[in-house]
Amino acid sequence: MVTYVLILIIAAAIMSRFERTDIPIAVLTQILALAVIGRWLFVAIPNVQPSTALLMLTALYFGFTSAAMLALFVPILSGLLLGLGPFVLFQFLGWLLVVLVVILLKPLLRHSRWLLAFVGLGAGFLFGWTANLSFAEVIGADFVKLLVLSLPFDVAHGIGNAVFLILLHDLFVRIFVREDG
Template identity: 30%
Template sequence: MRGKGKLMIALAIIIVVLYLIMPIVSPEHSRELSRTWSIGILTIGCLTVLGMLFEFEERHTSTKIIALIAMIGTISAVSRVPFATIPSVQPCTFFTICTGLVFGPIAGFMVGAISAAVSNLFLGQGPWTIFQMLGWGLAGLTSGFLRNFFGIGKNIGNSKRNLSLLFLSIYGAVWGYLYGWILNIWHWATYVYPLTWKTFVLTQLASFWFDTMHAIGNVIFILMLAPKTISMLERYKERFEVIIENSPEKRKEK
């Protein structure tokens, strides 16, 4: 990461480390610090999201790619609204994962962030929006690394499709729970007292059935729609990307 994005991510990490080591270094000060957990968690979320926004701005100079990512994010956001009556089931996580697989980690994060910010214009904005942006964004971010390091997504249209879909479905199910846990951290720090490991675990367990619904929804969307969606996004990517003839990517193909 570079510039502003790198600085904001670094600040977020410093705050996280501070909150983690303070109980060990100075228990007395940690009790005072615990009163600021709500503000601290919100600050960490804001810095992380802003850092990724600046990183996207610095990395992507093609207006076509930027417009395409914005369009996918908007489609994802609008698709969430009809599912609002079904607890925790929506296609936003699915769209975010697919985008990360095709366009890379930063683009995946952006679609997740846009999904939360835009859909909440219809469903209600609040401090939770930052953590929804962070949760969906991290799902897209890590899916980009999945493709880069394990090849998941690359085989979605060939003979290894079933195996690739299986791994992708497991990944989607896992993020059904991780997304809920990220939002629960904010809820625990803001509304729960006292802030102890016991109340933390109980807060996480309270959303188990909602997170399970989210996980099941992700698996269904991936099994039904992932192959065609990823293939379509790949075609758009090929149209907008330009590979220089003597580039390392081109020589690798030869």
Template identity: 35%
Template sequence: MRLSTYRLTLIAVLAAMATVGRFFMQHIPNVQPVTAIIILSAFFLGPLSGFLIAFITTYLTNLALGMGIWTLWQILAWSLIGIISGLLGKIIHRRALVFLTIFGFLSGFLFGFFFSLINYIVTGKFLAYYLLGLPLDFYHALSNVLFIYLLYRPFARLFARELTRHN
């Protein structure tokens, strides 16, 4: 798939929005708009755009917040969420906000579960790490619901208007 200059610019702006949101919310554990922006963007723009926004956002934010081996796992987890959301965008045409809100909630736990699996691969420990992370996964899930609810209508309007003009 070939990306137009317009689409690349849109991806860069969305990644910048997610990056600024993560910086702004960094002091509240697991509450940030990154996952919601990836979900909404991928839903409207497709899986490739979701992957690119996840990659760019994770890389940029971790340059400032701390780069480590976890950066790769964050890229993979957010990319997986973006790809799934992009595929949902191809099959869901009615009641999208309901489905995206449910997916956003589940994504908070998916993100945490992914990290627990990686921890198991690296250390051989899973259950304690997973159970101790559940409260933070719950905060992530709730913040996804909140941000999806707040951003869905503006994103839907933006993408409906702009994508019909540039595709």
């Protein structure tokens, strides 16, 4: 229960930070819609969806606060289509950790598409392991067993991320990123 309270406090802090910025809300809502619809369209392929790649690209080009807001709302809104549960807050936390990794590696990732794809591969595992925490907390499952059982899904998520990052990067930049000057 304490974990959920901490996650909600983090979410409130991100929303408060977002309120005080001049981030392009129209662009973010378009990316949010793509992430939610993309997650729904690929539901037949377990753990393969463009949402993580879109969040990573948002972090790379629009910064922490924008990507963190998407990390919060993608699982909530896609949960309305796919099902809500206690895992939604852990999905937010997992994507928030992925966003933090991208922000920390931003200078390197902007110059190497292959490194970005490799980080996308790792993001599949980071997200999956964080989501596993919800099952460990809610039903008391053994976390190590969850890691082993989720391995094929985390691999699929990671490979999907890498492929989506390679395929979507240039299109994302061309459509959403406005380089003035």
